[in-house]
Amino acid sequence: MHHTEAGPGPKGSVLAVTFEIDGQAFIALDGGPQCPFTPASSRVVHCGAQEDVARHWAQLDDGGREVLGGVAPVRLRAP
Known part of the structure; x- marks a missing residue:
């Protein structure tokens, strides 16, 4: 495009x-220019049902390890 x-x-x-x-x-x-190149990336996971969403969140959270999100580390939590 x-x-x-x-x-x-x-x-x-x-x-x-x-x-x-x-x-x-x-x-x-x-x-x-307001968003210069960085090694950051985003992921999209397409889910068929709410149970899929919960399962993926649980796998991402997996003990609450810190991941880089934005400008500071954040903890992933299920919605």
Whole structure:
């Protein structure tokens, strides 16, 4: 995907790209000057039922280990 005349980036510059690594789909977005490149990434997990959500949260939490979230470590907790 490319920026259009509507912006916010220069018309024709890259807005987003999709790619696949080992069968896993990824999307990379241009964050603009207010969001410079970092090694951070986000993940999306598609769930079919509430039980799936609870199971994934439990696996992510797994004892409350700290993970980097935003500018400070946060603890993952089920909603």
